[in-house]
Amino acid sequence: MLKGYLAIVLHAHLPYVRHPEFDDFLEEDWLFEAITETYIPIIKVLAGLERDKVEYKLTISLSPTLMSMLMDPHLQYKYLKHLDKLIELSAKEIDRTKWEEAFNKLAHMYHTLFWEARHIFVDEYKMNLVNAFKHFQETGHLEVITCCATHGYLPLMEVERKASVRAQVRVGADLYQKVFGKRPAGIWLPECGFNPGDDEVIKKEGIRYFLVDTHGILFGTPRPRFGVFSAYLTKNGVGVYGRDTESSKAVWSAVEGYPGDHNYREFYRDIGFDLDYDYIRPYINADGVRINTGIKYYKITGAGGHKEPYVPETARARAADQAGNFMFNREKQAEHLLGQMGDRLPVIVAPYDAELFGHWWFEGPQWIDFLMRKIRYDQKTIALTTPGEYLKIYKKYQVLTPAASSWGWKGYSEVWLEGSNDWVYRHLHKMVERMVEAANNNRNAKGLLCRTLNQMARELLLAQSSDWAFIMKTGSHVPYAVERFREHAEHFTELYEQVKQGSLDEEYVKWLEDKYSIFHDIDYSVYSTQ
Amino acid sequence: MAQTPSRTRENRQFRFPQGYGDNKIVLLARDPWWVFTYWEIRKANEEEAVRKIEASGDSIAKSVLRVYDVTDVSFNGKNARSYFDIELRGLATNWYINVGSPDRAWIVDIGIVTKKGSFYPLARSNMVKTPRFGMSDQLDAEWMVPEDEYWKMFGLSGGFGVGKGSLEVREMIKKRLEEQISSGGISSAASFYRKPGERKFWLVVNCELIVYGATEPDAKLTVQGKKIDLRKDGTFTLRFALPDGKQVIPVEATSKDGIDSRRITPIVSRKTE
Numbered sequence: 014m015l016k017g018y019l020a021i022v023l024h025a026h027l028p029y030v031r032h033p034e035f036d037d038f039l040e041e042d043w044l045f046e047a048i049t050e051t052y053i054p055i056i057k058v059l060a061g062l063e064r065d066k067v068e069y070k071l072t073i074s075l076s077p078t079l080m081s082m083l084m085d086p087h088l089q090y091k092y093l094k095h096l097d098k099l100i101e102l103s104a105k106e107i108d109r110t111k112w113e114e115a116f117n118k119l120a121h122m123y124h125t126l127f128w129e130a131r132h133i134f135v136d137e138y139k140m141n142l143v144n145a146f147k148h149f150q151e152t153g154h155l156e157v158i159t160c161c162a163t164h165g166y167l168p169l170m171e172v173e174r175k176a177s178v179r180a181q182v183r184v185g186a187d188l189y190q191k192v193f194g195k196r197p198a199g200i201w202l203p204e205c206g207f208n209p210g211d212d213e214v215i216k217k218e219g220i221r222y223f224l225v226d227t228h229g230i231l232f233g234t235p236r237p238r239f240g241v242f243s244a245y246l247t248k249n250g251v252g253v254y255g256r257d258t259e260s261s262k263a264v265w266s267a268v269e270g271y272p273g274d275h276n277y278r279e280f281y282r283d284i285g286f287d288l289d290y291d292y293i294r295p296y297i298n299a300d301g302v303r304i305n306t307g308i309k310y311y312k313i314t315g316a317g318g319h320k321e322p323y324v325p326e327t328a329r330a331r332a333a334d335q336a337g338n339f340m341f342n343r344e345k346q347a348e349h350l351l352g353q354m355g356d357r358l359p360v361i362v363a364p365y366d367a368e369l370f371g372h373w374w375f376e377g378p379q380w381i382d383f384l385m386r387k388i389r390y391d392q393k394t395i396a397l398t399t400p401g402e403y404l405k406i407y408k409k410y411q412v413l414t415p416a417a418s419s420w421g422w423k424g425y426s427e428v429w430l431e432g433s434n435d436w437v438y439r440h441l442h443k444m445v446e447r448m449v450e451a452a453n454n455n456r457n458a459k460g461l462l463c464r465t466l467n468q469m470a471r472e473l474l475l476a477q478s479s480d481w482a483f484i485m486k487t488g489s490h491v492p493y494a495v496e497r498f499r500e501h502a503e504h505f506t507e508l509y510e511q512v513k514q515g516s517l518d519e520e521y522v523k524w525l526e527d528k529y530s531i532f533h534d535i536d537y538s539v540y541s542t543q
Numbered sequence: 544m545a546q547t548p549s550r551t552r553e554n555r556q557f558r559f560p561q562g563y564g565d566n567k568i569v570l571l572a573r574d575p576w577w578v579f580t581y582w583e584i585r586k587a588n589e590e591e592a593v594r595k596i597e598a599s600g601d602s603i604a605k606s607v608l609r610v611y612d613v614t615d616v617s618f619n620g621k622n623a624r625s626y627f628d629i630e631l632r633g634l635a636t637n638w639y640i641n642v643g644s645p646d647r648a649w650i651v652d653i654g655i656v657t658k659k660g661s662f663y664p665l666a667r668s669n670m671v672k673t674p675r676f677g678m679s680d681q682l683d684a685e686w687m688v689p690e691d692e693y694w695k696m697f698g699l700s701g702g703f704g705v706g707k708g709s710l711e712v713r714e715m716i717k718k719r720l721e722e723q724i725s726s727g728g729i730s731s732a733a734s735f736y737r738k739p740g741e742r743k744f745w746l747v748v749n750c751e752l753i754v755y756g757a758t759e760p761d762a763k764l765t766v767q768g769k770k771i772d773l774r775k776d777g778t779f780t781l782r783f784a785l786p787d788g789k790q791v792i793p794v795e796a797t798s799k800d801g802i803d804s805r806r807i808t809p810i811v812s813r814k815t816e
Binding site for chain 1 (some may be wrong): 565572581680786
């Protein structure tokens with residue numbers, strides 16, 4: 014007997030990094046690694062489920078910056094080059110490891126994986142992986158949702174809040190609509206950062222639901238009747254879901270989390286760092302800095318430095334066991350909730366960063382694959398759903414205002430507002446203020462003025478990425494984050510002065526339009542408050 | 544970072560301004576207990592305040608942030624529920640303020656307190672509300688259940704089990720939020736939960752073997768029975784990870800017409816002590 018629903022939500026996002034001025038740019042590897050290790054493996058899982066006619070439900074949010082990069086011809090071309098080098102390296106590794114059987118098998122595994130990735134990327138999706146997600150959405154099994162335009166962290170947009178939030182939401186939803194042909198059902202708020210009132214903007218943009226962390230619902234007003242186990246509606250009639258703690262812990266927790274299993278692949282032993290420098294030199298960064306190649310031969314093994322060779326078959330069996338364990342625990346959870354839920358069945362919402370699966374947790378995509386299949390065939394207690402579908406089941410949902418919250422460390426804004434990064438808000442707020450002023454003073458602009466105002470909006474949005482503040486806090490790649498923030502502020506300010514003084518510079522605008530090449534259809538009037 | 548993006552306008556090395564010439568103070572809520580504020584005060588505004596103070600026969604005692612609790616009031620400068628002052632020292636242009644109370648509304652003035660105790664505000668902030676922390680007391684008649692039912696759902700949602708009291712659950716939620724079972728952020732920039740172990744002194748030694756040679760460019764060559772492609776000039780290079788033990792490596796070349804052949808067999812052994 015059906016006792017509850019499970020909604021797995023993956024949030025896929027990377028900041029917009031694109032540098033045509035360099036053949037090889039370190040931070041572009043974030044995208045390339047994620048494509049090979051996360052997006053393509055997930056696509057492979059979904060294709061397998063489709064081939065085997067498995068009924069499944071999964072939700073993925075694709076951030077507009079990630080979508081834009083996946084659709085960008087320059088980055089597609091660069092990714093292919095990157096992948097071809099990996100194919101070459103893995104072929105060399107097959108020869109080099111000839112006398113070490115355990116590693117030789119793994120070299121063959123990587124070589125096969127990279128060739129498969131190439132086939133999927135080039136032959137099946139013609140270099141544009143967004144088409145894959147579009148296809149799976151059309152099969153009715155995948156719910157693709159959107160995110161804010163550049164993953165701007167909404168709670169700290171205190172100055173001109175409405176215009177700021179509206180631009181982040183609308184530009185994201187518009188890109189989604191252009192690609193998927195309809196308004197997105199839901200939106201992933203960057204870092205689950207919610208500020209009461211932002212739901213009004215979400216509603217106006219035609220989006221039906223968003224997600225918050227557990228305490229966003231638990232501390233909501235009035236008191237929630239169903240904990241996090243039902244959808245709620247905000248006063249504006251937008252659906253909202255809270256994250257389930259138990260299922261989050263199972264995957265995220267350092268102590269209990271699945272990815273820490275000793276049979277799983279060790280992330281921190283990569284041949285980019287382990288092998289002889291001269292040998293690996295052509296496959297690391299152009300400036301000679303060692304980087305992860307993605308070829309990793311060891312399993313976690315245990316604490317301490319000693320590592321043993323990775324055994325894919327054993328790891329796969331563990332992924333299957335853990336998927337079974339996860340399913341079993343959700344069944345128990347649903348049974349436990351039975352009788353507490355009045356007229357409805359509970360929904361357990363389990364959101365994760367997509368890049369956890371495959372990139373960090375190599376076996377993560379297999380785990381998803383097993384989970385989808387097991388839930389379909391091995392039990393009848395729970396069923397998969399999406400937040401969009403659960404909202405259609407019942408006639409009424411309790412009305413509630415979620416509490417301000419995020420899913421960052423300590424649950425609020427401290428990650429993005431602390432000693433290392435608090436200096437950015439002074440400038441971000443000024444930029445928004447100026448953007449609103451320029452939009453109000455130049456309504457219905459045409460021609461170059463319009464292009465200049467649109468470019469201002471792009472620079473502002475790019476400066477607002479939560480990633481820059483996040484990187485400043487976490488400490489690696491800091492100079493890049495600071496430079497990007499500085500760069501967008503510079504261009505924004507220059508354009509603002511040009512508009513104010515009426516001295517437009519077409520060549521400059523053209524250069525900027527090409528440089529990052531994002532949000533081609535943006536309309537600066539989204540910032541107008543009149 | 545590998546490279547710095549090139550810019551065509553190198554001559555305009557942009558720096559963030561010290562100020563924008565504004566006279567304002569902005570307030571942000573960081574969490575249920577802390578707010579953050581930054582400000583910029585025009586010199587002229589400050590001087591005018593000083594003139595006023597002196598004209599009234601008073602003098603400056605200190606610069607302060609005056610933090611008003613304006614929960615449920617429409618603030619007019621005088622009707623705050625309570626306020627406290629933070630004395631500013633040095634050249635601060637921002638401040639983290641411990642307001643200590645969730646679910647309250649706050650406004651901050653920056654200003655001057657005089658020796659006689661008067662306050663001359665220089666700028667007033669926006670209002671922010673600290674997030675609510677704890678279960679709401681407001682009940683929804685339409686969705687009413689007995690008190691312990693609410694707590695049961697609350698405990699199940701937070702993964703705490705059931706039957707916990709309010710204080711206890713709040714502490715548990717705080718603890719959970721600090722465990723960071725949350726966003727890993729950018730794929731490779733972020734530190735995942737499994738950081739590489741703290742290492743002290745260490746040494747790693749590995750061996751590889753290079754086997755190289757040359758023959759007629761059109762000859763056929765095998766190494767350990769496996770066909771090897773020659774470079775255009777007939778040379779070849781092979782690289783092997785060399786484990787402990789003995790490796791017998793027969794290298795065999797055969798001329799294009801199949802008539803001549805040569806065989807050379809290096810034997811290599813590695814022993815690690």
